[in-house]
Amino acid sequence: MRVAFFSPLPPCRSGIADYSETLVEHLKPLVDLEVFADADRPFDPSRFDIALYHLGNNPHHSFVYEAALRHPGVVVMHESNLHHLIAELTIRRNDWDAYLRACEYEGGPPALAHARRVRALEVGPDYEGVRMLRRVLESARAVVVHSQFMVDEMHAAGFGGPIARIPHGAWIPQADRNAWRYRLGLDETTPLIGVFGFLKPYKRIAESLRAFRRLLRVVPAAKMILVGEPHPEFPLQSLIHTLGLSAAVRVMGFTPIQDFTGYMAACDIVLNLRYPTVGESSGSLLRAFGLGKAVLVSGVGAFQELPDDVCLKVPVGAGEEDLIFEYLNLLASRPDVARALGDRAARYVKEECNWDRVAGLYASFLRSVVEGSQCKTQPPATSHQPLATGDQPPATGDQPPATGDQPPATGDQPPAPIAPAYVASWAANTEALGYVDTHLTRLVKTLEITPPGGAEDRILEMGAYLQITPALRSKLGYGCVRGCYYGPAGKIDRRSATSTEGESFDCEIDLFNAEKDPFPYPDGHFATVLCCELIEHLTEDPMHLMSEINRIVKPGGHLVLTTPNIGSLRGIAAILEGYHPGVFTAYIRPRADGEVEARHNREYAPKEIERLLLNSGFTVTLLETGPFRQTPRPEEGWVLNLLERFDLPKDLRGDDIYAVGRKTGAVRERYPDWLYA
Numbered sequence: 125m126r127v128a129f130f131s132p133l134p135p136c137r138s139g140i141a142d143y144s145e146t147l148v149e150h151l152k153p154l155v156d157l158e159v160f161a162d163a164d165r166p167f168d169p170s171r172f173d174i175a176l177y178h179l180g181n182n183p184h185h186s187f188v189y190e191a192a193l194r195h196p197g198v199v200v201m202h203e204s205n206l207h208h209l210i211a212e213l214t215i216r217r218n219d220w221d222a223y224l225r226a227c228e229y230e231g232g233p234p235a236l237a238h239a240r241r242v243r244a245l246e247v248g249p250d251y252e253g254v255r256m257l258r259r260v261l262e263s264a265r266a267v268v269v270h271s272q273f274m275v276d277e278m279h280a281a282g283f284g285g286p287i288a289r290i291p292h293g294a295w296i297p298q299a300d301r302n303a304w305r306y307r308l309g310l311d312e313t314t315p316l317i318g319v320f321g322f323l324k325p326y327k328r329i330a331e332s333l334r335a336f337r338r339l340l341r342v343v344p345a346a347k348m349i350l351v352g353e354p355h356p357e358f359p360l361q362s363l364i365h366t367l368g369l370s371a372a373v374r375v376m377g378f379t380p381i382q383d384f385t386g387y388m389a390a391c392d393i394v395l396n397l398r399y400p401t402v403g404e405s406s407g408s409l410l411r412a413f414g415l416g417k418a419v420l421v422s423g424v425g426a427f428q429e430l431p432d433d434v435c436l437k438v439p440v441g442a443g444e445e446d447l448i449f450e451y452l453n454l455l456a457s458r459p460d461v462a463r464a465l466g467d468r469a470a471r472y473v474k475e476e477c478n479w480d481r482v483a484g485l486y487a488s489f490l491r492s493v494v495e496g497s498q499c500k501t502q503p504p505a506t507s508h509q510p511l512a513t514g515d516q517p518p519a520t521g522d523q524p525p526a527t528g529d530q531p532p533a534t535g536d537q538p539p540a541p542i543a544p545a546y547v548a549s550w551a552a553n554t555e556a557l558g559y560v561d562t563h564l565t566r567l568v569k570t571l572e573i574t575p576p577g578g579a580e581d582r583i584l585e586m587g588a589y590l591q592i593t594p595a596l597r598s599k600l601g602y603g604c605v606r607g608c609y610y611g612p613a614g615k616i617d618r619r620s621a622t623s624t625e626g627e628s629f630d631c632e633i634d635l636f637n638a639e640k641d642p643f644p645y646p647d648g649h650f651a652t653v654l655c656c657e658l659i660e661h662l663t664e665d666p667m668h669l670m671s672e673i674n675r676i677v678k679p680g681g682h683l684v685l686t687t688p689n690i691g692s693l694r695g696i697a698a699i700l701e702g703y704h705p706g707v708f709t710a711y712i713r714p715r716a717d718g719e720v721e722a723r724h725n726r727e728y729a730p731k732e733i734e735r736l737l738l739n740s741g742f743t744v745t746l747l748e749t750g751p752f753r754q755t756p757r758p759e760e761g762w763v764l765n766l767l768e769r770f771d772l773p774k775d776l777r778g779d780d781i782y783a784v785g786r787k788t789g790a791v792r793e794r795y796p797d798w799l800y801a
């Protein structure tokens with residue numbers, strides 16, 4: 125499917141430009157996409173199946189609006205008012221006749237009468253009353269919006285065609301809170317409140333500053349930053365001075381996105397208030413959610429649809445300032461409450477608003493419009509349930525999207541828990557029993573997170589020692605169990621084992637070099653691949669291994685990956701006390717026959733494993749950490765206290781990483797910058 129994508133892109137100072145840049149990145153693997161970011165590039169509609177137009181109410185979108193009228197396609201309405209845009213296309217070009225015609229077409233004789241008074245300089249344009257939507261909606265084949273509020277607005281504006289409600293994508297940025305606080309001259313305990321984006325009066329800035337002044341009486345150490353370009357008609361600095369807040373409030377002005385994100389990471393509380401609203405979604409709000417910040421929003425428009433447990437909603441009107449103060453006081457006085465609220469927000473956007481999901485919904489809806497199979501959307505069952513034609517992005521080529529998190533099991537019931545004694549029963553000798561005893565918790569956990577299979581499913585265990593391999597057939601139901609190990613490519617070992625209970629198992633083990641050789645299996649051969657305690661041993665090219673795993677896993681199939689966690693409590697304690705944080709850093713003595721086993725070459729942190737899976741074409745369905753053994757470690761409690769004091773994440777601090785990824789496409793980045801120099 126060939127898609128023409130119309131939108132401004134950075135360095136344009138537009139939230140929609142930032143949105144479109146990220147959407148393009150995730151949509152390109154799913155459709156044949158060509159981007160039109162200005163009016164200079166010629167457009168031949170005969171070369172495309174559909175055009176996608178991103179519209180916002182500012183001059184940056186003039187070329188998008190004009191193209192959407194000339195060549196009807198799917199229009200993404202980021203807000204329900206385009207009057208400022210139409211004024212730019214008419215009044216600013218000194219084409220008053222076009223402005224009068226546009227107003228009359230939109231609102232009839234009353235709008236025309238008002239427009240004539242505007243031309244006579246008697247009044248200003250009726251920006252709120254005449255929304256200028258009719259012409260573009262009448263020409264659109266279909267519409268995309270981000271909220272039910274906007275669905276209702278499109279219906280109210282007279283659009284009767286297909287509408288897809290697709291959540292606004294959420295950035296999950298990475299930034300060092302404490303480094304940015306140091307840059308601001310703040311310690312780790314100072315309550316910091318932030319306002320982000322274009323600093324217009326409608327963002328309730330005056331109300332927020334007055335509420336903050338009251339907060340200082342009870343939390344005198346609190347500080348506030350305002351990050352964004354000040355509105356030329358809003359005397360922000362004068363207001364701050366009048367309220368006596370110059371020592372506690374700093375206006376940072378417009379900043380590059382890296383600084384914007386860093387300042388947001390430094391904050392404990394983010395204010396994302398606005399009234400009036402025309403249905404716009406806030407990219408700043410979603411960045412704050414992605415950073416796990418406690419956020420206040422106005423209880424209006426699309427923001428009212430957000431789940432009640434991910435943000436605090438402030439009704440507009442009487443008592444607004446009082447409630448802003450009460451919420452600020454609660455969150456500044458109870459950092460634990462602020463952290464819990466931010467954690468829920470981060471989980472919400474990661475699950476509901478991730479860019480892979482958003483791009484998949486776009487691709488599905490565009491395809492349905494092209495094929496003529498789309499239908500009009502209906503109100504959602506819950507206030508934040510996205511509406512579109514599919515939940516998962518398509519896999520590579522013409523393959524259909526994955527339809528679930530696990531391959532079919534052998535029956536309707538999940539497999540019974542696997543007893544540790546069953547795993548231990550396969551230890552063939554004293555040495556093997558000692559290894560199993562040390563790693564038993566990890567081995568059982570690995571089996572617990574492995575999706576069950578059916579008689580028709582194949583599973584591959586990489587680095588197979590036959591410790592958990594028999595359970596893949598006997599307990600998880602896979603019809604074909606295969607193993608592989610390091611060795612000369614093309615050789616196959618046939619191994620058999622018998623448990624202490626008399627159960628027998630045999631398996632073929634393919635030998636090859638996992639970071640150099642092509643894997644000896646066809647494309648899409650396995651439902652599941654296990655890569656457990658292997659990746660940390662690789663010395664040269666881990667993405668070769670990940671690329672080959674992607675190739676041999678079927679669309680919608682799974683990769684189970686486990687590896688030691690260098691970011692564990694144990695690792696943090698070790699490095700702060702002057703030792704190496706790795707779980708196994710020693711060189712290995714050669715055996716009597718001269719063979720040397722592969723040592724740990726690079727140990728990973730959980731977020732790195734998450735990125736590794738995403739780079740490799742997998743959606744992360746599980747990311748946890750846990751112990752090798754169920755042994756209490758009270759001596760590491762001081763590390764938890766340290767993390768809490770500096771507001772650093774305390775989750776994912778176990779000794780081993782447990783991850784499951786579902787294949788949703790081809791490898792996205794063969795040599796990611798974070799892993800390769």
